[in-house]
Amino acid sequence: MKNQTAEVSIAKYSKSILLLILVIGMLLRLVWFFNGRSLWYDEACLATDIVRCDFYELLKPLVSGQSAPIPFLIITKQLFLILGHNDLVFRVFPLFSSLLSLLLFYRYCSFESNDILRIIPFGLLSLSYRAIYYGGEFKPYGVDLLVTIILLNLYNEIRRPADMGIARKTGVILAVLLCVWFSYPSIFVIFAIIIALIFDFNRMGMDLKSIVRHNSLGLIIIFGAVSFITEYMLVLRSTASKSIYLDFWDPMFLKMPFSLISVKQDTYLIYFLVQYPFQFMKILAVVFLIVFLIGLIAVLRTKKSEFIVFVLPIIFAGFASVLHKYGFGDRLMLFATPLICLLIGNGFQFVTDIISHKIIIKPSVIVLIALFCVLSAGMKSLDYIISPPVISNMRPLLEKVKPVIGNGEFVFVHGSSLPEYRFYSSVDPGLLFENVVLDENNPEEGIGIHLFNQIPPGGSCWLVLSKMGMPPYTEKENQVRFLGDITQRVEVPGSVAWQIKRR
Numbered sequence: 001m002k003n004q005t006a007e008v009s010i011a012k013y014s015k016s017i018l019l020l021i022l023v024i025g026m027l028l029r030l031v032w033f034f035n036g037r038s039l040w041y042d043e044a045c046l047a048t049d050i051v052r053c054d055f056y057e058l059l060k061p062l063v064s065g066q067s068a069p070i071p072f073l074i075i076t077k078q079l080f081l082i083l084g085h086n087d088l089v090f091r092v093f094p095l096f097s098s099l100l101s102l103l104l105f106y107r108y109c110s111f112e113s114n115d116i117l118r119i120i121p122f123g124l125l126s127l128s129y130r131a132i133y134y135g136g137e138f139k140p141y142g143v144d145l146l147v148t149i150i151l152l153n154l155y156n157e158i159r160r161p162a163d164m165g166i167a168r169k170t171g172v173i174l175a176v177l178l179c180v181w182f183s184y185p186s187i188f189v190i191f192a193i194i195i196a197l198i199f200d201f202n203r204m205g206m207d208l209k210s211i212v213r214h215n216s217l218g219l220i221i222i223f224g225a226v227s228f229i230t231e232y233m234l235v236l237r238s239t240a241s242k243s244i245y246l247d248f249w250d251p252m253f254l255k256m257p258f259s260l261i262s263v264k265q266d267t268y269l270i271y272f273l274v275q276y277p278f279q280f281m282k283i284l285a286v287v288f289l290i291v292f293l294i295g296l297i298a299v300l301r302t303k304k305s306e307f308i309v310f311v312l313p314i315i316f317a318g319f320a321s322v323l324h325k326y327g328f329g330d331r332l333m334l335f336a337t338p339l340i341c342l343l344i345g346n347g348f349q350f351v352t353d354i355i356s357h358k359i360i361i362k363p364s365v366i367v368l369i370a371l372f373c374v375l376s377a378g379m380k381s382l383d384y385i386i387s388p389p390v391i392s393n394m395r396p397l398l399e400k401v402k403p404v405i406g407n408g409e410f411v412f413v414h415g416s417s418l419p420e421y422r423f424y425s426s427v428d429p430g431l432l433f434e435n436v437v438l439d440e441n442n443p444e445e446g447i448g449i450h451l452f453n454q455i456p457p458g459g460s461c462w463l464v465l466s467k468m469g470m471p472p473y474t475e476k477e478n479q480v481r482f483l484g485d486i487t488q489r490v491e492v493p494g495s496v497a498w499q500i501k502r503r
Contacts, residue, residue, distance in 0.1 A: 014115040018106065018122060021374065025102050025126030031385050032136040033095045037494075038395035039087055041466070042066065043138040044419035047090050050077050051426055059234065064419070067239045068140045070231075071182050076138070085427035087395070090138040097146040098135025102126055104149045105338060111156065114349055116369075121338070121345035123374030128341075129279045129381045130334055140183070144335035147183035148313075150175065152338065155193045155309055158217070159200050169219075176220050180227040184236065185317065185326070185335040187228050192312035194221055196305045252327035254318055269329045273314070274344075276330060277337045279380040288344060288376075295347030303346075310339045348373060390494035392466035394420035397495040398431040404490065405462055409499075410435045410455060414465035417495065421464065455502045460487065466495040 039047055045064035050073065053063070058073045075093050083089045102125070109122040125131055134142035154172055179186045197217055201210070239245060254269060255262035274292050275285035299307045314336050321328035352369065394417055405411060411433040413421045418438055425432040455461050463480065480486060480500055488499035 014118055017119055017371075018110070021119070021123045021126045022102060022106055024378075025132075026099055028127070028132050028381060028385055029095060029098050029102075029135045032132055032388075033088070033091060035136065035388060037087075037388070037390060038393050039090065039138065039420060039423060040392040040394075040494075041416070041419050043090065044394075044423040046138055048419060048423045048426065049073070050080055050090070051085070051423065053077075061235065061238045065242075065244065067235070067245075069143070069182050069184065070235065071178070072140045072143055091136055094137060094139070094142045095135055097143045098131065101131070101135075101142070101146040101149050104146070104153055108149065108152050108156070116349045116352060117342075117345045119371070120348055120373045121341040123371075124278065124341040124344060124377045125338055127374060127378030127381050128277045128337060129377070129384060130277045130331070131337060132381050133384070134331065134334060139331070141331045141334045144183045144185055145337055147179045147186045148189050148335045148338050151179055151186065151189045151193060152309070155196065158193075158220075159197060159305070173219055173223055176224050177227050180224055181231060183335065184231075185313075185332070187224075188313040188316040188320075189309075189335070190224050191316060192309050194224075195312060196308040199308060200305050246324060249327035249332070250324075252321070252329035252332065253324050254321040254328045256322065272329050273333055273336070274340060277334065277340065278377040280376065284376055291347035291351065292340060292344050293347070294350055295343035295345070298346045298350035299343065306342075310343055313339060344373070390467070392417070392420060393492045393494035394464075394466060395424050395431075396492045397464065397490065397497060398424055400492065401462065401464065401490045401497040402431060402433070404488070404499075405433070406460070408435065410437055410461040412437050412439060412461060412463045414463060415439045417464050417466045420466065457502055460499055460501045462497055462499050464495070464497045 046062070046066045046068060049058070049062045049064050049066065055074060055077060058077060059070055061067075062073075072093065076090060079089050079092055083092075105122055105125055109118045112118045131142070131145060134145070154175055157168070158172060176190060179190065194217070201217075251265075252269065254266050257263045257266060271285065271289055274280075274289045275282075278285075278288070280288060296307075296311060299310060314333075317326055317333065317336070318328055320326035326332060348369065398421070413433075413436060421431075421438075480498060484500045484502040486498045487501050490497040
């Protein structure tokens with residue numbers, strides 16, 4: 001009786017709480033989108049491909065070495081042609097994806113009968129630091145997250161015993177096809193959903209023939225497989241085999257547990273899976289990891305179909321990671337964030353149910369537990385929005401430094417700023433330097449002496465670089481002072497230009 005009273009009390013406030021979280025999540029994304037920062041290294045590489053390539057060239061592996069789903073590139077190209085080269089144009093589609101993710105996840109969570117299972121998962125996703133960040137960055141990872149949520153909603157549609165009708169079946173098949181093309185990791189979620197549907201229909205007493213026919217599941221399997229194979233042959237095969245990708249993502253590959261080092265790396269990646277989307281403090285991240293694992297057990301015990309849908313995509317990604325085909329961590333696993341949020345919600349609900357059988361829990365305490373989880377996720381996001389770190393801000397730097405460059409002075413663009421310079425000088429010829437030397441070295445390398453050999457003793461030049469390059473400014477300054485004197489500085493948050501007089 002007391003538990004029922006608690007649930008009724010929470011229910012009065014849960015809808016209002018969810019709507020408030022929805023509004024806050026949308027506002028945070030809009031504030032981040034209109035932050036005014038210029039494109040940074042990775043974004044500039046991808047944007048340069050959009051500017052320089054025609055639609056046919058976007059179907060091939062990109063010249064910059066970046067990778068993104070073909071529809072993501074084509075939509076952005078069309079937006080660029082219609083709206084022009086403003087930085088925000090390249091981030092419009094990620095923002096749209098992020099806002100739509102919130103609305104669709106709100107819809108998905110609203111079907112939950114338990115209020116904690118509504119508030120905690122939705123709140124965690126709405127205020128997730130990484131979900132907000134990739135809602136305002138020109139990269140496809142926010143679209144991966146959207147596709148996962150779309151597939152979760154489609155699963156609820158297809159699993160119903162009633163026949164959906166021809167129109168809805170056609171819509172579901174088209175939606176699955178689009179999901180495959182819009183998101184590389186969607187295949188992990190689709191395979192998991194297919195297995196869950198077979199499990200569901202088998203429990204309804206259907207034989208294999210009926211299962212394949214019901215709600216066009218067989219067509220979904222066939223078209224989904226054909227689409228993925230086509231996409232793999234066109235794009236993924238060449239990308240997955242490049243040594244530069246394999247080397248970059250090597251720390252994010254799960255290892256077979258044959259050594260202590262491998263076990264340590266795998267343990268960290270599992271911890272990082274929960275910590276990364278929210279950027280929790282270490283102690284809080286460990287607590288949420290434990291709750292996440294409890295959620296796995298709770299869902300396995302009570303909701304076997306959901307266990308398949310929530311957990312198998314993560315397991316499939318793990319297998320791909322062991323095979324060095326997909327990184328199990330960082331932004332590549334952002335697609336799993338809705339699944340992680342749902343498992344954490346189930347974990348907290350399981351713990352709350354156990355405690356409520358031992359002691360009396362007031363409704364207000366349960367609400368506070370849910371809100372604490374949500375606010376824990378939002379702390380980093382709010383801090384990031386208030387004081388965003390800037391790793392590169394090349395556009396305003398180029399605008400400031402261009403007027404102060406003397407006649408005949410060379411400008412050396414360091415590798416850390418090269419993609420940004422190429423992009424901004426291509427869309428705005430006024431930012432193009434007359435005498436420029438482009439440093440093609442790795443952006444993490446220092447200042448190359450070969451650049452200064454082109455300047456006669458006593459002559460001067462300008463060096464342009466950004467914070468994202470390593471080693472940091474202090475080491476770069478030391479390298480520069482070994483070769484000459486810094487006589488003038490032009491700085492903006494994230495980027496700097498130094499006038500250097502050679503000895």
